[in-house]
Amino acid sequence: MSDAVGCEMKFGVFLPPSAQNNPKEKLPVLYFLSGLTCTEANFTQKSGFQRYAAEHNLIVVNPDTSPRGLSIEGEDDSYDFGSGAGFYLDATEEKWKKNYRMYSYIVDELLSVVAANFAVDTSKQGITGHSMGGHGALTIALKNPGTFASVSAFAPISNPMECPWGVKAFTGYLGSDRSTWAKYDATHLVKEYNGPPLDVLVDQGDQDDFLKNGQLLPDNLLTASVGTKVKLQLRMQEGYDHSYFFISTFIGDHIQHHATHLNKKN
Numbered sequence: 001m002s003d004a005v006g007c008e009m010k011f012g013v014f015l016p017p018s019a020q021n022n023p024k025e026k027l028p029v030l031y032f033l034s035g036l037t038c039t040e041a042n043f044t045q046k047s048g049f050q051r052y053a054a055e056h057n058l059i060v061v062n063p064d065t066s067p068r069g070l071s072i073e074g075e076d077d078s079y080d081f082g083s084g085a086g087f088y089l090d091a092t093e094e095k096w097k098k099n100y101r102m103y104s105y106i107v108d109e110l111l112s113v114v115a116a117n118f119a120v121d122t123s124k125q126g127i128t129g130h131s132m133g134g135h136g137a138l139t140i141a142l143k144n145p146g147t148f149a150s151v152s153a154f155a156p157i158s159n160p161m162e163c164p165w166g167v168k169a170f171t172g173y174l175g176s177d178r179s180t181w182a183k184y185d186a187t188h189l190v191k192e193y194n195g196p197p198l199d200v201l202v203d204q205g206d207q208d209d210f211l212k213n214g215q216l217l218p219d220n221l222l223t224a225s226v227g228t229k230v231k232l233q234l235r236m237q238e239g240y241d242h243s244y245f246f247i248s249t250f251i252g253d254h255i256q257h258h259a260t261h262l263n264k265k266n
């Protein structure tokens with residue numbers, strides 16, 4: 001039962017073999033935030049991350065994407081708002097503000113619950129995610145300098161204030177005053193970031209229909225990051241779409257990126 005969102009929340013936890021052999025040893029942890037329509041299960045079943053996490057000795061935690069089953073009117077009406085579409089923010093609109101608090105759920109609750117129940121080294125936490133979850137990973141890392149020593153994203157919604165998915169979600173959860181939106185927009189947050197230097201890896205398929213339809217806008221994030229303490233590497237991957245086939249192809253590179261940065265930090 002989550003205090004932050006007021007319902008039961010599921011998440012996956014992968015423990016590498018060494019955690020079973022030596023349960024007291026504290027290991028680095030990587031959080032993966034999923035995209036629209038996903039539960040915690042999509043990443044576990046489709047990404048193939050396990051062999052890479054085992055190889056690099058990382059614990060991996062993958063939460064669900066929203067509260068569920070609350071009987072809020074409109075909660076299940078569309079794939080891009082409500083259930084499966086929490087957008088990793090704390091809603092302020094009356095109907096949603098009690099439960100749609102995925103930002104607080106991840107930052108204040110999940111990290112503590114994981115640290116209290118598994119042998120994680122909290123000085124070695126990484127965060128990544130896909131699409132809406134890429135937006136979540138980037139915004140959560142940028143808003144909490146020093147909490148995550150490594151950051152990456154797959155096809156993130158990079159500038160939600162300027163895309164249809166983001167405008168719909170932010171209007172619904174935060175209201176129509178756009179001045180309240182920027183604090184959940186990576187392209188705005190990156191310009192203000194003043195924490196430890198971050199090397200961020202972003203992969204994006206060039207045949208991704210959501211890229212073509214202006215939902216993802218990674219170039220806006222890349223441009224905004226120039227001259228900041230965030231060094232962003234945006235890799236355009238030829239022929240790849242938005243699916244988990246794209247994620248499963250590059251998850252090994254991302255886990256390598258996280259392992260390298262997490263193990264640098266002592």
Ligand SMILES: N[C@@H](CCC(=O)N[C@@H](CS)C(=O)NCC(=O)O)C(=O)O
Nearest residue numbers: 035036037038042079131132243244
């Ligand atoms: N048009 C799609 C949009 C949703 C979508 O593509 N979701 C992505 C994340 S933004 C996903 O990971 N889907 C689940 C899967 O592929 O397993 C739908 O209606 O299902």
